[in-house]
Amino acid sequence: MSKVASGKTTAPKAKLLDEFNASIMFDKELYLQDIEGSIAHVKMLSKQNIISDNAKNKIIDGLYVIQNEIEDGEYKFDIEDEDIHMSIESRLSALIGDDAKRMHTARSRNDQVALDFRMYVLKSNRDLVKLLLELQRVLLNISAKHTKTLLPGMTHLQHAQPINFAYHMLAYASMFKRDIERLESSYERNNISPIGCAALAGTPYKTDREYEAKLLGFDSVSINCLDTVSDRDFALEILFNISTMMMHISRLSEEIILWSSSEFGFVELSDEYSTSSSIMPQKKNPDVPELLRGKTGRVNGNLIALLTVLKGLPLAYNKDMQEDKEGVFDSVKTATISIKILSEALKGMRIDEKAMLKATKKGHLTATDLADYLTKNCGYTFRDAYKLTGEIVAFAQENKKDISELNLEALQKFESSIKEDIISTLQLESSMNARDSQGGTATCSTLKQLEYFENWLNTK
DSSP: OOOGGGGTOOSOOOHHHHHHHOOHHHHGGGHHHHHHHHHHHHHHHHHTTSSOHHHHHHHHHHHHHHHHHHHTTOOOOOGGGOSHHHHHHHHHHHHHGGGGGGGGTTOOHHHHHHHHHHHHHHHHHHHHHHHHHHHHHHHHHHHHTOSSOEEEEEETTEEEEEEEHHHHHHHHHHHHHHHHHHHHHHHHHHOEEOTTOTTTTOOSSOOOHHHHHHHTTOSEEOSOHHHHTTOOHHHHHHHHHHHHHHHHHHHHHHHHHHHTSTTTOOEEOOGGGOEEOSSOTTOEEOHHHHHHHHHHHHHHHHHHHHHHHHTTOOSSOOGGGGGGHHHHHHHHHHHHHHHHHHHHHHHTOEEOHHHHHHHHTTTTTTHHHHHHHHHHHSOOOHHHHHHHHHHHHHHHHHTTOOGGGOOHHHHHTTOTTOOTTHHHHTSHHHHHHHOOSTTOSSHHHHHHHHHHHHHHHHTO
């Protein structure tokens, strides 16, 4: 079958141009969307009496044959067909003859590729949401077991205040909830059909865009055809959403890497999701979180690449836009396996509660509680209480003690009005549970957060 592009150009094409111009070797990923879109299109054409029912039925039957051939691995993708659209049309012509040529009536490859790509992205949005919801369930299962497990809460990677491990995990549940909401919002905003826009200006055929959109599961049709055939905002959105999600995964991965080191010893990844050193037999390497951390750079690059491709394009479609797909395909595949393997690694991760508790006894985590006590009970301004607490911390360090280990006598040397209740105030668990404000780390507050996420998940 001669190429569409041969309408005006008559000289034979250079083979190097075939290789440079073709997209078939990557846009074959869109075969199912292309077939589904073509089936809906010919149903609309038949309904509008633009083609006959007989032609419609022959085309649909042939398209199902092609789908089976592709999925059975029997289909030959030929670079000379240039792209998935021409490949399928060429094969359909071989199967059913000239009726295959009627399939392209009242559409262009411009709105056809916009349709296929949009359908792929929308499906990927839904698939990623499902995987993130499963990751949320894993995080909530871990959290439910550790609402009283103490560990150091940190700022600047320095010990700051005592928190519980569930509270820490629910911080990531909060991040992934936002990721889910972004994907859902993007789906709703972009569930609009581009088919029927043709090359850029619509079509003179009496088509029914609303009917075709309904067949394909869209909520509505696009408003302006000139914009529609060159719109790739939906692709940028999924790339941004994946980049943000992978940034969250990378932050959690970084903490797992730190926590699994000898210096922390808070967690141990299962052997199933760890590797050994090639030369040091005693080592267990956290390759899974390290790879997750590294793959974040990869998806960020895909986002910047597409932004750069689109930044200077005039309306409407330009061949530059052929560069829109590979990065999206790669990011979707990267995100998919990343969420899956993170979920599995977390399920098998061993949590060392004793190591976490031991770490809370370093760094004077209840120093803020002492400053608050002096402010509330001893008439100090907070700044003066802060200064005195610093002096007491220095004293504790000189005596190789944590501030929570000082006795009443030692504390009263600095301020005689301090009473015996300071001892319980400075205990780690008391400090954690004192922070019972909404969104705080107290066990009672953490349980409310856990309940909130569980209720939210139950609505999905």
